[in-house]
Amino acid sequence: KQEVTQIPAALSVPEGENLVLNCSFTDSAIYNLQWFRQDPGKGLTSLLLIQSSQREQTSGRLNASLDKSSGRSTLYIAASQPGDSATYLCAVRGTGFQKLVFGTGTRLLVSP
Amino acid sequence: GAVVSQHPSRVICKSGTSVKIECRSLDFQATTMFWYRQFPKQSLMLMATSNEGSKATYEQGVEKDKFLINHASLTLSTLTVTSAHPEDSSFYICSASAGAAGETQYFGPGTRLLVL
Numbered sequence: 171k172q173e174v175t176q177i178p179a180a181l182s183v184p185e186g187e188n189l190v191l192n193c194s195f196t197d198s199a200i201y202n203l204q205w206f207r208q209d210p211g212k213g214l215t216s217l218l219l220i221q222s223s224q225r226e227q228t229s230g231r232l233n234a235s236l237d238k239s240s241g242r243s244t245l246y247i248a249a250s251q252p253g254d255s256a257t258y259l260c261a262v263r264g265t266g267f268q269k270l271v272f273g274t275g276t277r278l279l280v281s282p
Numbered sequence: 283g284a285v286v287s288q289h290p291s292r293v294i295c296k297s298g299t300s301v302k303i304e305c306r307s308l309d310f311q312a313t314t315m316f317w318y319r320q321f322p323k324q325s326l327m328l329m330a331t332s333n334e335g336s337k338a339t340y341e342q343g344v345e346k347d348k349f350l351i352n353h354a355s356l357t358l359s360t361l362t363v364t365s366a367h368p369e370d371s372s373f374y375i376c377s378a379s380a381g382a383a384g385e386t387q388y389f390g391p392g393t394r395l396l397v398l
Binding site: 274 | 286288316324325326327328331373375377386387388389390391392394
């Protein structure tokens, strides 16, 4: 059974810092991995999707990497802004079926 | 990008009543729709997966007679919480996918259910 863990559970940084969020998964047989952002009381916004054959994906100030063999992914946020404050979720999709397994999330607070 | 809507965004009901939540894909045809539940400060837990025109597949531990799912068209799925109780109070999020397994899922804004 796939299990997804995110560290740290919460992170508070001053504006402008570069930061790294970590995601680990127990079963390396994945189809893809996705990073999402969730604002309080809201749904999910997809940030980046990495296919199992890819090493990384970039979008603006965000960069996500994937090391399938070690069961790890990182989300790098450059020059953080207060508007980046949210919960970040990673989710893994296994091969052969459609189910996404979500991590526990990292609550990020970027203070001005 | 693809847009998924949910209605209502928030609902308060009395214990024992039934509540219906709608999920719509606004600009694409959703072959598959997913329903998730999220408790405070916890992650999303998949409740069921449905394909248009067929019965939903429920995750282990989810009562299919309590959480009725109908995916009648390629743009609409409904979740009905029957005889709701306070422990059903949660944040319900739907998601839609246009294609086969592995296709990107687009998520709705969620519905906050409070059962008194």
